[in-house]
Amino acid sequence: MNTLILIETARLLFALILLFSLFALLRGHHQVGGGFVGGLIASMAASLYVFVADAADVRRLLRADPLRIAAAGLSLAILSGLVGMYLKGSSFLTSVWVEVLGVKVGTPLLFDCGVYLVVVGAVLTFVLEAKEPVVPSSDDSRPIGRE
């Protein structure tokens, strides 16, 4: 499948789709979109790249293990829930809003970014693990756990 057209198109589309996923993430609070959909779009961009390149190339492009991206996302989501507890003494995941340069920004946005990262990380883990060749082992035929 490594045709020149696909490779070149993928390269272009990768950046475009990624940009679009950020757009979907940020507009999500008022329009159609959000962290979940944005994350799916972003992982689609990466999946497209997986088709034309090696899994190792994609890993290099990501710079971080996808599972770590997911872990970071989960941490970010938890952190966004703690802000309200710390600042307002309210219960976990209560939102806090501030106005920055006329734009209302709140902890739900942080939470949504966390969702985005978890989705990207998890889906890319699925895709990359499926794509990578299993390291051949001397006795791969033996079933695990049945001695």
Place this chain on the structure above:
Amino acid sequence: MAESATRSAQVPLYSWAAVGLPLGLFAWLCSFVPAVSAGESRHWAVQWLPQHDIALSFFVDGLSLLFALLITGIGTLIFLYAAEYMRGAPQIGRFTAFLTAFMLSMLGIVLSDDLITLFIAWEVTGVTSFLLIGYRHEEATSRRSAWQALMVTGAGGLAMLAGFVLLGEAAGTYSLREILAQPGELSADHRYHWILALVLAGAFTKSAQFPFHFWLPNAMAAPTPVSAYLHSATMVKAGVFLLARMAPVLGGTNEWTTTLVTVGAVTMVYSSIVALTRTDLKQVLAYTTVMALGACVLFLGVPAQTIEGGVSAAAVAAMCFVLVHALYKAALFMAAGAIEHSTGTRDLRLLGGLGTRMRWTSVGILLACVSMVGLPPTIGFIGKEALYGSALVAPSGTVALVAVLLASALIGTVALVLAGPLLWGRLTHAAARAEPAPWQLWCGPAILGAAGIVAGLLAGPTFGAFVLPAAANVGELPEHFIPSLWHGFGPELLLSVATWGLAALVFWKRRAVAGVVSSTLSGIPVTGDSAYDKAMHGIAASASGLTAVLQSGVHRRYVGTVFASLALVLATTLVVRDAVHLPQLLPEASFFEWMLGALIAASALTVIFTRSRLLAIGSIGVVGTAASLIFLLFGAPDVAMAQLMVETLVVVIVAIVLLRLPSFHYEIRQDRPRQFRDAAVAIAVGAATTLVLLAVISEPPQRFLTDYFERTAVPGAHGRNIVNVILVDFRALDTMGEITVLFLAGSAVCALIQRRSRYRRFLSVVAANDTAAPETDSGSSQR
């Protein structure tokens, strides 16, 4: 044992420091003695779960003070003992931490006011004792014993929790002080029998009552400081404490009396008989401990009312015996450890004549044995007199009387064996090698042994400060109870003399008696231990049987099971709820909707009949995409978008996986019966789902949630996209759960696909090492 290494090792500083904790607590608790003996109590509480009326609350009264003083007082000596005994052993820090945690949780049990706090402390003692018993975890027997103790006491603990919940509901409060303030009311409650049975299950397992006694002798696999602490003064006494605590509210009924007296008597007699046949010093002590626990249970069950209508000293007898036994049994266990430390063995057949070699340890043993036999002037004598005295006047006290007489005589025999041949018999080889134990190892037995005598000589203050306040919290006290060493020539004294005579007789004929008992016991087909093994094997076998059925390893069977169950559940619900609404034959729909429906149907048929895997995957994608278009048509763009993305990704992922799979097996398709079965399942799921959806839309839609979110989304959450606002704000906790699941799924995939090969390599390395270890030459070539 690597004696030289042990001797040269230093006692770590924290082992010494740890001694300070029980000592400080002991001193602190002592400061309550004047107030508590005057009948007062102290109470502390910290809010914990106010919604459920659960608090971290503690109180000190006579009963809890007696136990708390035993726990900290003996604990001080044990910590000192352990510091020396465990010198040079691996992981002393861990050991010390476990022991400290155990002591604190034990204090939690006896000082808790709240039932739930008590239960948690109870479970923590179970877990820490598991860790302590299994301290030598490289030995299989240690691991098994630790498991056994945990399983038996843990099962009892769960029963107890259920009993506590019922008790709390029946009493309307979880505070023990408030429950104790309403005595007599609970025994009239219709839940009384359940409460009693469940609480007794907890107490009997923890206090090793017959038939749950077997874990305690097995727990002797623990290091001796642990045995001396857990199995003399503390953990096993927790059950006794619970019974004593509950006696005012649950006691006094026929059921209580019958159960406790029967179980206590059987436990006493059985374990004292078995004690005679054991030759391992710690085993002997373990069985005598079971006997003592039986005695405590028995006398907590004996009713306070006498035949003449007076009040007997049963509660005093039980509490006095708790004190007596804790003192002498901890002393004997510590001495047993000192002997093993010095001679390297605990086998009574190999030991003799230690009196000349280990002088101070022998003094401790001797003093403890005097208390154990119940000779004057020890407090053991007073305790035994009180036992006899209350058994004599109790209604139907014959069972108690016979059990106490028999068991005390046999325990007396054990004491004679310990004080006689062990100390003054012929010097054996093992004993001849013995060196005197270091002071930390003998000071505990000596102090506790001496305490038994001092407490007897100062009977008045001892009883006034410790025993009587405790007994007052357990049951009624006789009006004029005078603790004293001399009551004149009464039936109690006669019975004591009879006990000593019987003990001497059995001691004289001990080999013959032991032989007869051993042969009789070996004829019993089922023991608690073997029943436990059978139960554990049964659980394992049923689990693997169930796994073999459920986890066939064939993917299509998993899918088939899941969908068949789904169809069954949906269909059952529809029939039970009478919710089957048959649709019109040709529902009204726009042309566009009809086309989408036709597209979905055509794609689904393609999936079924195609021979190309790629085409099948693509067709599934078409089904999903058409479904997302339907969402779009009905005004749910967010759902449509997510659906579209998910469909696309599924196709991508499956396509990637397909590239790595071997080609289709067409034999599957030629298996006609299986095809019909699969088709039946598929049609059933489709039909059931359709009917459920029809049932749902036959009701007018409920809009109050939608209205609420539409109203509050902008003012409350600053967002106009309701779906997103619900996801990230209103129901953010749900989303948190979902992304956690997603993350875990990613981890699982990593573990399954990627690490599998590493795990196999690891396994092969382990296997190679195993085979290579015994036969170093041929091992490498075999690989």
